[in-house]
Amino acid sequence: MENGILNQEYSHMLANSIDHKMTIQHQEELNYIIMKQEMHYMQVFNLKPIKEGNQWMVLLGENIQEGICGFGETPLKAVLDFNKKFIHEKTEKQ
Numbered sequence: 001m002e003n004g005i006l007n008q009e010y011s012h013m014l015a016n017s018i019d020h021k022m023t024i025q026h027q028e029e030l031n032y033i034i035m036k037q038e039m040h041y042m043q044v045f046n047l048k049p050i051k052e053g054n055q056w057m058v059l060l061g062e063n064i065q066e067g068i069c070g071f072g073e074t075p076l077k078a079v080l081d082f083n084k085k086f087i088h089e090k091t092e093k094q
Contacts, residue, residue, distance in 0.1 A: 041060075047059070047060060055071050056075045056078035057069060058078045058081075070083070070085055
């Protein structure tokens with residue numbers, strides 16, 4: 001019987017390990033999809049984050065005053081800020 005209990009415990013450990021691995025894999029896939037969506041406007045408008053002083057900037061337009069601009073401490077934060085402002089600008093015009 002002791003052998004049966006060990007096998008049952010081992011089965012539970014193995015099932016938990018597989019479930020954990022699948023959860024991590026699923027989260028990685030979701031992160032990839034989200035990141036791909038966040039980079040959509042960068043690809044569509046061929047934008048690149050550029051270093052501006054101590055921050056990064058993404059600019060769509062001729063200049064900061066007339067265009068849409070996002071800033072951040074990192075390139076990704078600048079992209080996220082740009083996306084938020086771009087979407088806000090789009091919804092205001094509708």
